[in-house]
Amino acid sequence: MDNRTYETLETAWCPGCGNFGILSALKGALGSLDLDPHNVLLVGGIGQAAKTPQYFHANSFCGLHGRAVSPAVAAKIVNPKLTVIINSGDGDTYGEGGNHFIHNIRRNVNIAHFVHNNQLYALTKGQASPTTMQGMKTDVQVDGSSSIPFNPLSVALAAGAGFVARGFSGRPDHLAELMKSAIRYNGYALVDILQNCVTFNKLNTLTWYNSRVYELDQSHDTGDLNKAMALAMELDDRIPLGVLYEKQLPTYHENNKSLQDGQVLAGRRNDPALIAKFMREKV
Amino acid sequence: MYNLLVGGAAGQGVETTVAILERFLKQAGCGIFTMRDLMSRIRGGHNFARIRFGENAPKSHSLLLDGIIALNAETIGIHQDDLKPEGFILCDSSVQTDDPRAIMMDMANIAKTLGNVRAAGSVAAGAALKYFGIPVDAEHAAAVFEASLKAELVDVNVRAALAGHQAMAQKVDPAVGTFSDHMIVSGNEALTLGAMAAGIQFYSAYPMSPSTSILEFLSGKAVELGIVAEQAEDEIAAINMAIGASFAGARAMTGTSGGGFSLMVEALGLSGIAEIPLVVVDVQRPGPATGLPTRTEQADLKFVISAAQGEFPRMVIALRHHEDAYLQTIRAFDIAEKYQTPVILLSDQYLADATTTIPLQDPGLAKSSEKDDILTKGGYARYRYADTGISPRIIPGDNRGFAAADSDEHDEHGRIIEDATTRMRMMDKRMNKLEMLKSEIIEPDLLGEQNPEVLLIGWGSMYGPLDEAVRLMNLKGDKKYAALVFGDIWPLPHRLLEEMALGAEAVINVEQNYTGQLGSLVREVTGIKTSASVLKYDGRQLSGEEIAERVAKEGF
Ligand SMILES: Cc1ncc(C[n+]2csc(CCOP(=O)(O)OP(=O)(O)O)c2C)c(N)n1
Ligand SMILES: [Mg+2]
Numbered sequence A: 001m002d003n004r005t006y007e008t009l010e011t012a013w014c015p016g017c018g019n020f021g022i023l024s025a026l027k028g029a030l031g032s033l034d035l036d037p038h039n040v041l042l043v044g045g046i047g048q049a050a051k052t053p054q055y056f057h058a059n060s061f062c063g064l065h066g067r068a069v070s071p072a073v074a075a076k077i078v079n080p081k082l083t084v085i086i087n088s089g090d091g092d093t094y095g096e097g098g099n100h101f102i103h104n105i106r107r108n109v110n111i112a113h114f115v116h117n118n119q120l121y122a123l124t125k126g127q128a129s130p131t132t133m134q135g136m137k138t139d140v141q142v143d144g145s146s147s148i149p150f151n152p153l154s155v156a157l158a159a160g161a162g163f164v165a166r167g168f169s170g171r172p173d174h175l176a177e178l179m180k181s182a183i184r185y186n187g188y189a190l191v192d193i194l195q196n197c198v199t200f201n202k203l204n205t206l207t208w209y210n211s212r213v214y215e216l217d218q219s220h221d222t223g224d225l226n227k228a229m230a231l232a233m234e235l236d237d238r239i240p241l242g243v244l245y246e247k248q249l250p251t252y253h254e255n256n257k258s259l260q261d262g263q264v265l266a267g268r269r270n271d272p273a274l275i276a277k278f279m280r281e282k283v
Numbered sequence B: 001m002y003n004l005l006v007g008g009a010a011g012q013g014v015e016t017t018v019a020i021l022e023r024f025l026k027q028a029g030c031g032i033f034t035m036r037d038l039m040s041r042i043r044g045g046h047n048f049a050r051i052r053f054g055e056n057a058p059k060s061h062s063l064l065l066d067g068i069i070a071l072n073a074e075t076i077g078i079h080q081d082d083l084k085p086e087g088f089i090l091c092d093s094s095v096q097t098d099d100p101r102a103i104m105m106d107m108a109n110i111a112k113t114l115g116n117v118r119a120a121g122s123v124a125a126g127a128a129l130k131y132f133g134i135p136v137d138a139e140h141a142a143a144v145f146e147a148s149l150k151a152e153l154v155d156v157n158v159r160a161a162l163a164g165h166q167a168m169a170q171k172v173d174p175a176v177g178t179f180s181d182h183m184i185v186s187g188n189e190a191l192t193l194g195a196m197a198a199g200i201q202f203y204s205a206y207p208m209s210p211s212t213s214i215l216e217f218l219s220g221k222a223v224e225l226g227i228v229a230e231q232a233e234d235e236i237a238a239i240n241m242a243i244g245a246s247f248a249g250a251r252a253m254t255g256t257s258g259g260g261f262s263l264m265v266e267a268l269g270l271s272g273i274a275e276i277p278l279v280v281v282d283v284q285r286p287g288p289a290t291g292l293p294t295r296t297e298q299a300d301l302k303f304v305i306s307a308a309q310g311e312f313p314r315m316v317i318a319l320r321h322h323e324d325a326y327l328q329t330i331r332a333f334d335i336a337e338k339y340q341t342p343v344i345l346l347s348d349q350y351l352a353d354a355t356t357t358i359p360l361q362d363p364g365l366a367k368s369s370e371k372d373d374i375l376t377k378g379g380y381a382r383y384r385y386a387d388t389g390i391s392p393r394i395i396p397g398d399n400r401g402f403a404a405a406d407s408d409e410h411d412e413h414g415r416i417i418e419d420a421t422t423r424m425r426m427m428d429k430r431m432n433k434l435e436m437l438k439s440e441i442i443e444p445d446l447l448g449e450q451n452p453e454v455l456l457i458g459w460g461s462m463y464g465p466l467d468e469a470v471r472l473m474n475l476k477g478d479k480k481y482a483a484l485v486f487g488d489i490w491p492l493p494h495r496l497l498e499e500m501a502l503g504a505e506a507v508i509n510v511e512q513n514y515t516g517q518l519g520s521l522v523r524e525v526t527g528i529k530t531s532a533s534v535l536k537y538d539g540r541q542l543s544g545e546e547i548a549e550r551v552a553k554e555g556f
Helices: A018-032 A049-055 A069-078 A090-096 A098-107 A152-159 A172-184 A206-210 A225-232 A257-262 A272-281 B014-027 B073-082 B107-114 B117-131 B138-148 B151-167 B187-198 B212-225 B235-247 B258-273 B301-306 B322-339 B349-353 B420-438 B460-476 B495-503 B517-526 B544-553
Strands: A040-044 A059-062 A083-089 A112-117 A163-168 A189-194 A213-215 A239-246 B002-010 B031-037 B044-054 B065-070 B083-092 B102-105 B183-186 B202-205 B228-231 B252-256 B278-284 B315-318 B342-348 B355-358 B404-406 B445-448 B454-459 B481-486 B488-490 B506-511 B532-535
Touching: A018 A049, A018 A083, A018 A112, A018 A172, A040 A049, A040 A069, A049 A059, A049 A083, A049 A090, A049 A112, A059 A069, A069 A083, A069 A098, A069 B202, A069 B228, A069 B235, A083 A090, A090 A098, A090 A112, A090 A152, A098 A152, A098 B235, A112 A172, A152 A163, A152 A189, A152 A225, A152 A239, A163 A172, A172 A189, A172 A239, A225 A239, A257 B212, A272 B187, A272 B212, B002 B014, B002 B073, B014 B031, B014 B044, B014 B117, B014 B138, B014 B151, B014 B183, B031 B349, B044 B073, B065 B073, B065 B117, B073 B083, B083 B107, B083 B117, B102 B117, B107 B117, B107 B151, B117 B151, B138 B151, B183 B187, B187 B212, B187 B278, B187 B322, B187 B342, B187 B349, B202 B212, B202 B235, B212 B228, B235 B252, B235 B258, B235 B278, B252 B258, B258 B278, B258 B301, B258 B342, B278 B322, B278 B349, B301 B315, B301 B342, B301 B488, B301 B517, B315 B322, B322 B342, B322 B355, B322 B420, B342 B349, B342 B460, B349 B460, B445 B460, B454 B460, B454 B495, B454 B517, B454 B544, B460 B481, B460 B506, B460 B544, B481 B495, B495 B517, B506 B517, B532 B544
Parallel strands: A040 A059, A040 A083, A059 B404, A083 A112, A112 A189, A163 A189, A213 A239, B002 B065, B065 B083, B083 B102, B202 B228, B202 B252, B252 B278, B278 B342, B315 B342, B454 B481, B454 B506, B506 B532
Antiparallel strands: A163 A239, B002 B044, B031 B044, B031 B355, B183 B355, B315 B488, B445 B481
16 A cells, blocks of 8 residues: 555654654554545544544544543444554553553454553653553652553453553564554454653653563464553563464454444444334234 | 323323324324322322323423323322312222312222223223213224234223223313324324434343333344344443444444443443444433433433543533424434534433324435545545544454544544643544534424513423423413524523523523523523523423413512
């Protein structure tokens, strides 16, 4: 597919922002998959990360803070021909949108969800997010964040997710491959992407991440849930990157009897004869 | 016209007995209106329904009773004061009462002998029908029970109904009309059938009384229709899902009650600024917070017309009666799509749960979406400035352009902007749709005298009670009374009201809330101040008699 159609427009990010690595990875991934941008829908919530859909020539939906997943899955439900991809922040996804995160894992609609995890709220200028490390000081968490950090990957695994991966904005080529696998995966696919924030996160810097991340190799069995869980918990000195877990599960579309055979609901009307029949049942 | 109350504890079968009675009555030709008063519990407490039936189609309930079917003693104590002197109380022989109007029947034992003690309600139904001269024969009875019971329960209930019919004597002349070919539907069912006819493809909701039966009805028919009815994880998800489905080109709706609507508010604004068609149903119940979960109120009007930060065009339609619920729901979808904006349907528990007889409706009324020429010289622009305010809408998958939605203020292509000029032009573009909507709105229905001296105003489900109130008051003959009942309520149609108010000596708002929300909205929009208010906020709908009495008490 023609790379140019996913050309980048001017962004609202700081120089050196991890979002650029993620953007280039997504560009690469979309460019190498054989997709017509008219059938691609990029969805975001609100935040710096969530502006990503604005920088592509494709269909875009930038909704409300915390509410990226709900419209994304619904769009996919009514039109399975669309490739639906969410790019949003850790605050958007795990904080404000936490309930949707959990329940859409369970719903298992075939979408790819890329979470730009800079471990804080960037757009609102650096407050703690659910993934902020304990002790990190911000203008609000003046004595350091005291809450236990939320672990998105172990939560996703526990909730039954079929595709769970971790990427890093500093390794865009590796990330692009993860994104491609997530987009190709038939079901809800989560890629939590570690991302440096040059302006607000002075703790989890590029150097901090670079000294910890390592790429999982062929020897990792992605079908082993216990191993995946152990890897998801590995977040201290060493942080694994790659697909932690992958398993094919029945998707929402496969489970829903109205959605067999690629039925597109968008633009469809109901048969008046059926409605007349429902009315006669009330006589 | 007769009025029969069926009461008992939750779990005693009040609802089944009522459904059976309704079917027999309609089969005989009666018009029916049944209102339900249910407690928010699964067992115990006191539930009842008033079935009003006769030669005409009643439009509301009435308090004065011709008969009571008491499935327990408590029902007698609570309702015997509403019973006419010549009325009857049908109860099981085991029930203790010294009311001389009681007819004791061995209902439980008859049912037990026939093989199932739970068929006692059918014995009572058969007996009551006989009292009113309504025939029950084996063949018809089978059809009635097949419609509402599991196959293995049909036979014993048919025999129970026949036994009850046999054991009772006919006391009054039957009052039957020509309604046997009508449907019996609840307000929520009428609304749902309307949504189906409108072409709904996606419904998402979180269960909340009294809106849940919409989700249930759609779920039951989803596979046959080939549509999706999704139980969302919360109301925020429900509305955002409906918006996403609509953005992708499916006709979509969400529904809830006031509590859930409160959670939906931010997304309502998203539908407004991103110009995504959306139908939202608020089936009102008394608030605030959890309030009275299974009772009725009309206290969300001012909330829904202004809900969400900022300003954007919206339309609010209050559903007045069952046929209206069907027709206005179809219209809501058409208007939401035409103006690319949210349309809110306001119903309430009274209408939602009440069942009535209405004719079969035309299933083919929905308008086909207008496909205007979406491309202009500069290529496609989702939010192209247009005199009407209505920009060319494209859905994802159309290779002529890209669909874009943004909750941030945006330019013609849907990209975030912050400059003052674009902001102004976009606001003006969107708000012009509100002006356009004003040409779309329908004036309120006028009931009663054409040139009234006393003009009552009401909205939504107050239609039926006001219709009855005006009729009762005009019977007195001392003054001329009329009522204007608003369906379209935002933007508020005010031409007819202003005309009628000029000739009337008094305008009185009749509403099921504490503050008189329509009264104050009318004052805000027209400057007309009502002379008096008839308000009720105990969770129980005003009846026609009550309204007439209260208006008289106010000195009109
Ligand atoms: C309902 C609501 N609450 C709060 C905000 C303010 N807000 C905008 S973005 C954001 C947090 C962004 O953090 P994250 O999702 O991690 O994205 P980032 O900017 O870090 O990429 C907040 C709190 C909002 N827009 N809407
Ligand atoms: Mg963040």
